[in-house]
Amino acid sequence: MIRITLHIWSQASPTEAGHFDRFQIEGEPQTPLQQALLDESAREKLFALERAQCAVLCNGIPQAPDPEIPLSQTPLEDLVDPGANGGDAWLEPIRARALPVLKDLAVDRSALLRLQQKARFDGAPESSCIACGACIAACPNASARFFCAAQSPGSPEAAKALAQMAEAEGFGVCEGFAECALVCPKGFSLV
C-alpha cells in the first residue's frame, strides 16, 4: 500500500492567482492515479489537462513519469521515489511566459500552434511533435528553439527563422542548456 499527499495546482483563470490543493490518496503501487483520486473536481483537472494536450510539471519535471501513459493512468508508485511507501507528489502547470496558464493544470498553447502552422505554411513536412511544451518548460530560458527544430526537420535555416518568430512571440533565447531533449516525449534529439 502506498500513501501519497498529492498537491494539485488550482487556478480559476489566467488573471487570478493560483494555489495548491492537497489530497490524501492511497492504493496499491500499480493503482492508476485516477482510481485513487476520489475527489471529482481533482479528477476533472487531470482529464482537462489531457484534453488540452499540454505537458505538466510532475514533481518539478515537465513530463509525466511515463510519457506513453496519460497522467490519469500513472501508477501511484511512479509518483514517488522508487521503493518508497509514499510521500508528497506535486502536479502543476508548465511555466513559460509565452504559455500562460488557462485554468488549473492547462496552459494556452496558441503560440506553439501558430509556429507549427507557420512551419507547415512554409512547406515543412508533417512533424510528430505534439506541441506539448515540455521542451520549453525544461529550458531555463523558456526557449522554443528545440520545438522549432522539431517543426522543420532537416532544415536548420527554416528552424532558425522559426526561432526568430518564436522570440517575437515571447519565448526565450537558446543558450545551449540542452535540457529540452531530456524531456521530449516524442524522442526528438539535439542532433
Ligand code: SF4
Ligand atoms: S519537441 Fe518534444 S517536448 Fe517539444 S513540444 Fe514537441 S513533442 Fe513536446
